Amino acid sequence: QVQLVESGGDLVQPGGSLRLSCATSGVTSDRYVIGWFRQAPWKEREGVSCINTRSRNTHYADSVKGRFTISRDSANSAVYLQMNSLKPEDAAVYYCATYNVALWQSSCSILTGAYDYWGQGTQVTVSS
Numbered sequence: 001q002v003q004l005v006e007s008g009g010d011l012v013q014p015g016g017s018l019r020l021s022c023a024t025s026g027v028t029s030d031r032y033v034i035g036w037f038r039q040a041p042w043k044e045r046e047g048v049s050c051i052n053t054r055s056r057n058t059h060y061a062d063s064v065k066g067r068f069t070i071s072r073d074s075a076n077s078a079v080y081l082q083m084n085s086l087k088p089e090d091a092a093v094y095y096c097a098t099y100n101v102a103l104w105q106s107s108c109s110i111l112t113g114a115y116d117y118w119g120q121g122t123q124v125t126v127s128s
Contacts, residue, residue, distance in 0.1 A: 002026040002117040004096050009122030012086055020081040020122060022096030027077070029100045030054065033108040034079040035115060036070065038092035038124075045095070047110025049081060055106035064090075086126045093121040 008020040022034060035050035049060045049070040058070050069082040079096060097115035101108075 002098065004098060004117060004119035006094060006096050006119045006122040009094060009124045011125040011127065013128050014086060014088055014126055016086050016126075017082070017084045018086065018124060020083065020094055020096075020124070022079040022081075022119065024077050024079070024098065027098065031103060031105075032098050032100045033114075034070075034072065035097050035108065035110055036079075036081045037095045037097060037110070037112060038090075039095070039121075040089075040092040043092075045112055047112065048094070050108035050110050051079060052101060052106060052108040054101070057106055057108060059108050059110055061110060083124075086124075088126050091124055091126045093123050095119055095121045 003025045005023045012018050031054045033050050033052050036048040037045050039045040051058045051070045067085045072079045097118045099114050099116045
C-alpha cells in the first residue's frame, strides 16, 4: 500500500523559508513522479512542483520558480520542497502525491489528475 506523509509545515513570516518533507512507503516501482501541490481556503488545489525520480527532471509552477526547489534523497526516498522568499499568497495546505511513469517518460506533470496517491497535507502559514 502506497503511503505518503508530509511534514515541515509551520507559521513563517513573509520573506522566510521552510522545508517540507514527503516520506514515501510502499512504492514498488523504480520509476515514479513525486509532486507537490497546495490548496488555500476557497481555492482549487494547484500544482507547485514535481520531480521524476528516474530522470531527476523537475518542473515548477510559474508562481514559485526561482523561490522553491524540489529535491529527492535517494537513500530514504524522501522528497523535499525548499521554499524561500515566502509570500502571504503561498499560505496553504501542501500535499505530496505520486504516480508511476513508463520507462520512456522523463518529464513530470503538476496536473492533479495525473496522480494516483496523495498524502494528508501539512499546513503552511505565511503571516507577520
